[in-house]
Amino acid sequence: MTVDYERDVRPLLAASCLDCHGPKKQRSDFRVDVKKIVFAGGAGGLPAVVPGKSAESPLIHYVAGLDAEMQMPPAGKGDPLTPEQIGILRAWIDQGAAWPEHATTAGEESAQWWSLLPLAKPAVPTLAQPVGTPVDAFLEAKRAEKKLTASPAADRRTLLRRVAITLNGLPPTPDEIEAFVGDPDPRAYEKIVDRLLASPRFGERWAQFWLDIVRWSETNGSESNLYRKNTWPYRDYVIRAFNSDLPFDRFIREQIAGDALGVDEATAFLVSGGFVHAATVGREEPAIRQARSDRLDETIQSVSASLLGMTMACARCHNHKFDPIPQKDYYALAAVFQGLEYGHRPWRNAPDATARAARADSLLSQFNAVRDELRAATPSWTEEWPDHLETRFAPVRARAVRMTFVQPAVAVVEEFQIFGAATGETNLALAAHGATARSFKPAEALMREVGNVIDGKFGQTFAWRTREASEKADPTAPAPRFEIELPAEAAIDRVVISSDREALAHTDYLIEPGKATASGPRKYRVEVRGDDGAWREVAHVDLPVRVVPGGRAAAKNAAPAAPPNEATRALLSRLHALLRDYTDALPPPVFAGYFVPPVKTHLFGRGDPMAPREEVVPNGLTALRTDLKLTSESGDQERRLAYAAWLTDPQRNPLTPRVLANRLWLHVFGRGLVDTPGDFGQAGSSPSHPELLDWLASEFIASGWSAKLMIRQLVLSAAFCQSSAPNAEAETIDVDARLLWRFPPRRVEAEVLRNATLAVAGTLDLTMGGPGFRIHADKRRYEGWKVVDNFGPGTWRRLIYQENMRGIDDRMFTAFDRPECGQVTPKRTVSTTPLQALNLFNGDFIVTQAEKLAERVQREAGPDVAAQIKRIFALVHGRAPTATEAAAAQTLVAQDRLPALGRVLLNTNEFAFIE
């Protein structure tokens, strides 16, 4: 008998399974009514049915109760299947599990989902009565369907404030308002728009939206939440990209593969998320693998939320429940970034890179010359590089090297390297190259095990210590020491000792920046044994104790080495001067990730890194039939370049231009055409104006991916320029004005509220770029960041330049839905809370600015109170006060003086909303 799906199988599954695995519920993310899920797998990612092999089909195992814990239906959820029913299922599977295509359900139609369809430019609707721009024609067509009409044009004062905040994030000055109100030129508004688009303030406004999405922050997050030295170049890069109208496809490619395109800082995009420091991960293998998988996940979140509009998070553990994203797609994207690691790399294109390079070259040759002189003058010497010590000696044959630390203080060695002239930059002391290490200490915890010094890894988590801080110094105990045995005798001429490279080179603001160095190795002997078996001393190092403010000084009771003679001392001092200048001239490190040879990528069962399954090659989305022609052997950069090319090729990937056009719309009108800017899948919202979205996306590409031209087009539309006045009748049809029958008024963001306050008070510092301004105190490694000054004169730059510590409340504007950078933020929430009111009415920031505002008004309006009131209204609200307002204001000023009025006005709704 041939089993028929429709006749025999579907009713059976429907009766026994559908309640929990159907449209209503998807236990374990599994559904029996969706072909794809049955054959490809649900939460487990494993197929439930293997056609032709009923014995290997989990579905049969479950219904037959082979595994008591997985008995289906479970006890209490329905009767077990009869042997006859199981027989039907087995026969169906063994006959090939035919499932006719027409028997699919809605869940499977997603391959035809609107956002995945090829991008075609729709015709602009022709209307009986032509309106404004093409954008207006699309809008009008929709409005007409609902019998809505557009509102009349907004008055010029309102419009100017609206467009100035939208484009530059700052309100217009009274002079600008009066000029615009009185400008008879029919192109008056266009001129304003072009001026605002050309202003450097444009990039400072629009960069923030991009930084939000990828939750860009200047710390790593998690417990120690260390500062990422030099990640601000990425913030400046984004501002510059918007200001120079860098074509957006180029902008994307640079952020994915800037290392190949001459923009090192751009790849900070890939590592904008937080990660857990190795010290907090612990020693257990599952935790270490999980942490790596979490880092890649952060990168995948950034890419998918900002550029793909497809949420990949679900597919980490199982096939996507709503969208055509199999679990494999998540790991294909992980494979694209398999060569990425979180950390710093040299910023080769730093602003003065060419001059620096020339300077570095010249300094290096001078440095080498002095080194040669030293070599002639002394048998050994030690160079103090910013993040390590290098002890040099005359070339010697060595089978083993012994380090003896003659100071009793705690000294840390996180990595110990041995080099020879003939072997160049090859570290002979690596365990991976066959070296072994042993130390002479009674006990060593695994974290402090001596093998850590030759494991090729920097970081104090896995270091060796002469003794633990908790141990008492014992002057009679033998000096702590370790020996490195090389696999074969080799000529060596230097050893390198690193104690805390991270703290010294890659972070900042630690109260004990050089704790390890201050108490690190300063006095030690280097001895060498050749194949002849005899130990000989090649260096006896006795450096002055480095005292770092706040750090602990090392003990000084060790026997001093023979002091170098006068000539050597002079040479050493010249050498170190050159060393410092040379180091300064090198490319500074930028936190933009670094790249390692990618390992093979495997799909993880249920997202568990301890359950690797089949190999997955780097690729884009299956639903778009992508083939990047990459393999597990493809190089790291090749992967990212191929992926970036795919992302920005609208022929192959229609998602990115749609997502970007929607984003630009969102920040002009306060709400996207698609209301879920990070999710264009079935769980997201559908576009209010699908044709308009595709038209805009096509225009965007045609314009050479110019964000400025697109934004210009939007703010020049009649829809943007119309009044925001309410209309009771229209509200009953479309309360949120999604169809834009009026310009929807909205609250300004934290940045606008703050920057506008500074602007009207006349205190705004327009210094652009560079390191941000600080509001936090220095901290210990394991301590939170504390806000110490969020209102003083040093903090009066735009908010985008405030140092942004992940997860830290700035005690002022975080309350205004400013993202804390834990998760990607495709769209900010808008909430209204009493904490906002307390901060804005009582905080030092507003009180200070109200005083500054009053000073400015007095300066500009003179002593007459009526004139002062007129001026303060002009500055804050861009208009004259009404008679009632003026009278009430006068009463307050008479009693409580002008700053009191400033405090009130800066708190008004009128100041906090765009109308």
Place this chain on the structure above:
Amino acid sequence: MKPHAHGPALAPAQFGPRLLDRRDFLRTAGGLAGSVALLRLLAGDNLLASTAGSVRPQIDSDQPYALRAPHFEPKAKQVLVIFCVGAVSHVDTFDYKPDLFKYDGQKPPGIPAVTFEGPTGNIAKPRWEFKPRGQSGKMVSELLPNVAALADDMCFIHSLTSSTSAHPQGENFLNTGFTLEGFPSLGAWVTYALGTANQQLPAFVAINDPRGKPRSGKNNWGSGFLPAAYQGTDFSAARPLANLGRPARISAEADRRAKHLLEAFNAEHARKFPGDTDLAGRIASYELAGRMQMSIPDVTDLKSEPAHVHQLYGTDTGTDLKKDYAKNCILARRLLEQGVRVVQLFNGSDAQANGISNWDSHANIESTHAMQAEIFDQPTAALLADMKQRGMLKDTLVVRCTEFGRMPFLQANGTGRDHNPDSFTCWLMGAGVKAGTSFGASDNFGFKAAQDASTLYDFNATILHLLGLDHERLTYYNNGIERRLTNVHGHVLKQMIA
């Protein structure tokens, strides 16, 4: 507990409608109040793919804290979460394991070579004597004699597991259901779902340890991707809420006059946008802030508490840390009395004071736990006994938790115990809890959960259940996923419920 409808009477505004009753104001100003169209939903993007069965609270954006109905009849209306930061050793406190005495100093098979911080040492017996307590005879150690005396009121769970053995991730996992940062905390989920009874105090208060914040800081009481309205407000007996008081340079009279003028200006402005709930919401937030300026100093003023209460909690005996924690305990009770929906009370922090920061005891289990217990025991027991005596446990659920447990063996060559995510003990008390019982069990050593192994998802699902919330239906759409406190896991532990 009855919420006050209005704050203290203000002098009449100089012009425009008075804003004391905003509903009324909207009616007069806009004539649109009550229109269904005005109900704007804050609950994420309400049009989105909410899966069948998920319940998005219907939230009026101008009244984010309004009382909202639970999913079903709740056992508890409020919750107090006492979080022992740093991981309390269950085998030295509430999980009695006689085999630890038997195997003391030995290394039986089955002990791994390496745990979180490094190599393992030998089994170590509890450092404190265990004694039977109360009617139930529950064995609790002498480390916490005062808390132990209340064992008959507690329901212990001995089979909890976490998915991480690192502190910050563990704090995140316990309080947000995810090891990563940026997810909403339990308190945020609860206030998002239920609002609060007292509109003059924050709905969710996080009382930090006198030493400072826990390792994951604000993530423990953050709102994640929920609207910022639902984040916990952090203040303590010693540290007042930032910007609560009027600026020092401004007199009380001048401050009041400024508020009135602000109300008047806003009212005038609102005439242009009749019925606009966003504007009205912001006006209301200033009123609420004004009321909090009265109510928070009231509730944090512990001088009004009689001397015997101070004595009971121990605000003037023992170490300074203990005194300050005791004050926080009194504050917790006062907040709950005033109807605050969620109070989170921290015992332990990231920052150190007097040589101790929290329960983490790698170097020496005996001395660290003893120092921490000195701070914790009397004040916590007093808080619980006081709440019981006042009848507050009828409506309030108390949760005593920690991010994971500690190992039954010592760390190699040391006297401390390493992290144990595979078995640890928490307990519930108060409304809806099956008092005087224990659920689940660890193995002979307290090394791994052995019977009724449960997850923190289960634990959080149970807390939500007691508050009348179905953890599978309490959702919020974020970036493609209908998110829950319990991710896609969790079963209510019915055995802990009365």
